Amino acid sequence: MNTEFCSDCACHLQQTCLAGVHALLGDGYCHDELNNLDCDYDGGDCCLSSLNTEHCSDCACHLQQMCLAGVHPFVGDGYCHDELNNAECSYDGDDCCLSPVNTKHCSDCACYLKCPVSNPNYAVISGTCFYIENTTPMNYEDAQLNCQYKLGGLFEPRFADTNQLVYVKAANFISATSDDFWLGMNDLANQGQYVYASDGQAVVDGMWLSGQPNNENDRCVGYWNMFDYSVTNSGWSDRPCDILSFFICEVDHSGKKEMLD
Numbered sequence: 690m691n692t693e694f695c696s697d698c699a700c701h702l703q704q705t706c707l708a709g710v711h712a713l714l715g716d717g718y719c720h721d722e723l724n725n726l727d728c729d730y731d732g733g734d735c736c737l738s739s740l741n742t743e744h745c746s747d748c749a750c751h752l753q754q755m756c757l758a759g760v761h762p763f764v765g766d767g768y769c770h771d772e773l774n775n776a777e778c779s780y781d782g783d784d785c786c787l788s789p790v791n792t793k794h795c796s797d798c799a800c801y802l803k804c805p806v807s808n809p810n811y812a813v814i815s816g817t818c819f820y821i822e823n824t825t826p827m828n829y830e831d832a833q834l835n836c837q838y839k840l841g842g843l844f845e846p847r848f849a850d851t852n853q854l855v856y857v858k859a860a861n862f863i864s865a866t867s868d869d870f871w872l873g874m875n876d877l878a879n880q881g882q883y884v885y886a887s888d889g890q891a892v893v894d895g896m897w898l899s900g901q902p903n904n905e906n907d908r909c910v911g912y913w914n915m916f917d918y919s920v921t922n923s924g925w926s927d928r929p930c931d932i933l934s935f936f937i938c939e940v941d942h943s944g945k946k947e948m949l950d
Contacts, residue, residue, distance in 0.1 A: 835950030843873030856923030898924030
């Protein structure tokens with residue numbers, strides 16, 4: 690520091706930052722005084738892979754806080770960061786979906802398909818993206834094809850808590866057009882042996898409506914007649930596969946990068 694023209698010679702990093710003077714932001718050195726929301730988290734200097742700690746003691750990297758504040762120096766930088774791989778942080782700008790993915794700064798390094806929740810027919814439930822059709826009823830086969838077009842398949846409930854949450858969400862979409870929703874289960878291969886459509890595994894017990902399944906001619910499964918059931922009664926029913934119903938898609942999160950319609 691050149692003190693030729695000062696007596697106090699104090700350094701007011703925080704104050705200069707608040708005043709819009711950012712002389713030390715992004716200079717390659719981490720400064721604890723600037724590592725906050727008001728100072729754009731020191732322009733990301735505290736999160737560099739080769740951290741320069743000459744001017745800091747805490748030297749913490751606040752990736753998630755930076756992202757939520759709209760400061761994204763590492764989103765889209767070509768490196769996958771687990772802390773940024775979420776909806777709030779735009780899934781790290783798809784850095785975790787590159788081929789090959791750069792795993793230098795991540796441990797999970799998963800590629801998540803974005804769920805366009807700005808469309809009210811989409812919702813994230815239990816960490817999975819769902820689409821609920823409430824405009825065009827379809828038969829079972831066409832509903833499955835429509836879900837595949839959306840990069841997924843008909844919802845296959847395997848856990849009671851997720852089944853209940855999805856049922857409650859679907860109840861918001863019933864109308865005079867339909868209050869039935871196809872699910873991804875059937876006994877088309879062997880009558881009476883209900884399986885999940887995607888892998889042929891036997892459906893789990895305990896989520897059928899009382900008395901269901903009850904008709905050997907009803908080979909497909911869905912939520913049925915939801916107008917007459919409370920949201921706590923989230924059971925399944927067997928249904929004729931050719932009737933027209935709304936449907937619920939479970940969108941695939943297996944690494945596809947395409948955006949949904």
